[in-house]
Amino acid sequence: MNENQHSGSTHQHEDHTSIKQQGHQNMSERHQHGGHHDSGADHMAHHHGDFKKRFFISLILTVPIFFLSSMTTMLTGIEIDFPGADWLLFILSTVIFFYGGWPFLAGMMTEVKTKNPAMMTLISLAIVVAYLYSTAILFFSTGMNYFWELATLIDIMLLGHWIEMRAVMKAGDALQKMAELLPGDAHLITEQDEIEDVPLQEIKKGQIVLVKEGEKIPADGRIVRGSTHINEAMLTGESKAVAKEVGSEVIAGSINGNQVVRVEVTATGEDSYLSQVIKLVSDAQKEKSRTETLSDKAAKLLFYVALAAGVLTFAIWFWLSSDWSEAVNRAVTVLIIACPHALGLAIPLVVAKSTSLSAQNGLLIRRRMALEDARLIDTVAFDKTGTLTEGEFKLTDIVAETGTEDELIQIFAALENQMSHPIATSIVQEAKSRALPFQNADQVTAISGVGLEGKVSGDMYKIVNTRYLRQHMSNLDLTKAEQFAGEGKTVSFLLRNDQMIGYVAIADEVRETAKQTISGLHKLHKKAMMLTGDSRKVADKVGAILGIDYVEAELLPQDKAQTIQKYQRQNETVMMVGDGVNDSPALATAKVGVAIGAGTDVAMETADVILSKSNPKDVLYLIRLSKETYRKMIQNLWWAAGYNILAIPLAAGVLAPMGLILSPAVGAVLMSLSTVIVAINAQLMKVQ
CATH class of the missing domain: 3.40.1110.10 (Calcium-transporting ATPase, cytoplasmic domain N)
Known part of the structure; x- marks a missing residue:
């Protein structure tokens, strides 16, 4: 086979599949960890397609329930009755209760087992009370049953969870797109200098692969023949094609230009840049921030508040009216409307969106707390060589x-x-x-x-x-x-x-982007510092060109760290940006350590954030992203918590004397609506 022949192979490969699964698994784990940290694992296993299926089946079954329920008789004055009508109503409602309500019942069992009751327990209590009470009324007493409310409640809850799942998955789109970047196979150059199409998992380090024009690079490697331009936009956020020649490194998943090249493989599978990026983003999304911990505590507290409010509401209504039906109705509505669903989602959805935005723009977050801390920075300290300067001496x-x-x-x-x-x-x-x-x-x-x-x-x-x-x-x-x-x-x-x-x-030429970076920091009311081992005169010259606030020169690696400590003792919060081995102590000492992407492995391992485009100007995006992330978190927390503060008394019936009473179905609509608003607010996050 020659270099211009096209591959007909359709093999799938383990490395490719494992990276895809890593993207899928991350979204599932992120939802479990963050979206409902306090909810049952069984509930989290249901992807949005399962909720969609349960929703539509339950919705279809709700139609005959509507015509058979007490609600229809009350609204229209028409009573539909025939032999076995009560049994049909009971059977249809039972199917909806167990089939449509199963994700919530299973979630409740898990929460109870782990002694961590939260949202799923509240929902389950509401539907169990409504089901048992309606069954008792239907067969053993007289009065109005709540099978219609039960069915519509489950329908609305399923719809809300389906919409929520779609929002969570949308937040992880950038990560999933990364996971799908690798091709299915590679053109291996054999020892006889022939081309053989093989599944990607068979490619090993040191082998030579052919990459044709327009194809994706199958593995990390080094060009050994030919020159081309490579589009690395999905990996680094850099939109323009990058010129590559013999000796240049290429990244798996990037797209070759219009020239055929041969590449020596240097890393495959989990060792590849793409796989490591996915893992970094995944790990960052799993890590809990201070604000998220606060929302988790609030959600747990809300469960006990809602449970107490439900019991108290039932007791007061029964005491005032001696009406079991209305007392149960009020208690069920309180339990439904107080579900801490929106509160549980308020922070995780923002985090999922922000980490996806960072990955799209070439920022790899290794420690998610750093994303929260970046907005608090007073001073950004830069290494000189290779960071503020081109590093091309x-x-x-x-x-x-x-x-x-x-x-x-x-x-x-x-x-x-x-x-x-x-x-x-x-x-x-x-x-x-x-x-x-x-x-x-x-x-x-x-x-x-x-x-x-x-x-x-x-x-x-x-x-x-x-x-x-x-x-x-x-x-x-x-x-x-x-x-x-x-x-x-x-x-x-x-x-x-x-x-x-x-x-x-x-x-060494000063980077043009370095000037823009320092100017941008000053507009954000941040100060800039330069830490360098170079001579005082060189440092002062570069500092003057860039307009840097503090210049510290002739520093040993440990001196850089000590300088940062000195400024932090003066109540300045410092971010360090560097690219070399001698920057590692300073990166570790600073509140936020940022490594320039072209730097050393040691610097990368020490840093909290990696700028894959090697552009110091991305520090400005990091700070703006941090501010916008925090702003969205606070907005969502206020909406979720504020909604419950207003809705619980309303559900309990404090405005009943004025004729305003909420049914359980309306309570479910309001609760689901708050969740959807929180999800949409997170999705609308944009950073200039």
Whole structure:
């Protein structure tokens, strides 16, 4: 098979399926954990399709119940009666009670078992009381039964849960779309250089796959032949296609442009970027925030309030009227209308929407509390290199105190060739451009906050910064080096056996987005700080260009963390944004740690939030998202709690002297309506 032949394979693969299942499972778990944290697990197992089916079957059965019930006789004066009519009414109502009401009854049993009664117990109490009372009236007494109210109550509750489930699933759409990004198979390049279409689970690390124009990348990898443009929008939020060439890394699920490329697989399955993103979002959605914990406590409290109110309502109405029927009616309405359904959903639905929005815009939330804390930030601290600057250094000046420039660069390159820092890359690139032969360096070791050291041709060399020279070789004339630093350049010095033999100056362009970020922070009334290991002059120059409020320079990794602690002791809440290993202590110390996506694994593991687009401007979106999330949470809490504060007395009949009395069915409508409003309010959340 050649590279232009199309695949006809329709295999499904385990990795693909497992990632899809992870997306589905997350939505189910999120609903169980958050949507009704206090509700029965059995109820949560029913997806919206099950509620839809139960709703329509129950609705059909409700039609004959309407014509046979006492309610119809009361409203129309027409009594439909025939032999067995009571039994038909009872049988139809019993089917609705057990079939339509089963999710609520099962939820109640689980809540009672776990000694955690809440919404499902309230609903079940209401329908059980209505069913038993109506049965007793029908067969053993005279009076008005409530089978019509029972049926309509169950119908409305099923409809409300169906709508709610749709809202929850809609909130997880972004995550589900991620889970469906992978193709079904891959074009494997065999050892005989032939193309074989295989299921994706058979692809292993180190193998070469062919990706045709317009196809999805099947696995994380590195391009080994060809060049193209890759659309990574669904993964990083970056809408424009990214140019890729030999050596460039590609992400599973992104879409290839109009060129055929060959990719060496570097990660599959659970190790892939896509799978890790899904897990991050899933974990973030499961984590409970302070506001959500508050809503859970309020929902539990409301159960006991509603139960007490129901019992009290029954006692007072029976005492005043001696009417069992009306007393039961009032008590059932109170139990229904007080269900903490909206309260239980108020926060989880907002969280589901906000984490989906963050994923769509390239923000990966590793610790959900960070999303709540970001709105409280006073100061945002940035690392300089690779965060506020491009991190793409260019060697601009070479000063050789002894020997030639080529000899100086040759030693620099021998040591830096073993490092991955952008400064090292620029020096190595300079050596290559001069076609200088590379020498071997032994015992190369990084010196934290200083540089590195190693042996070349038997001599011990060190590459150090300005601060090291001031501390250990203060007698040196550094006038010219300081002039370079004043221009915003980074200066690295080379020592041979502790004697300086020359230095180089390297320039790093300030990111255009960094200027917009600092300006945006000031508009949000936040302060900006820069923490860098670079020299004071370089730091001040960059700080002046960007308009940064605080500049802290010549810092060791532990100094960055200590600086953040110092500001936090002064009652400033600090967010740290960085990309390197030396930023990890600061990321861990700050109230919120944010890693730039192109940074190191250590920084990623320490951070609370990852900016996958490597754009510091996304910090502004994070803060705005945090504010909007909190605003929606408070709105939903007030609506859910405020509704119950007003509705319970109304359901109990405090306005009965004025002729205003709510039936159980109307109570169910109001309760379901509050839930739907909370769900819609969460879905309307938007962040500019």
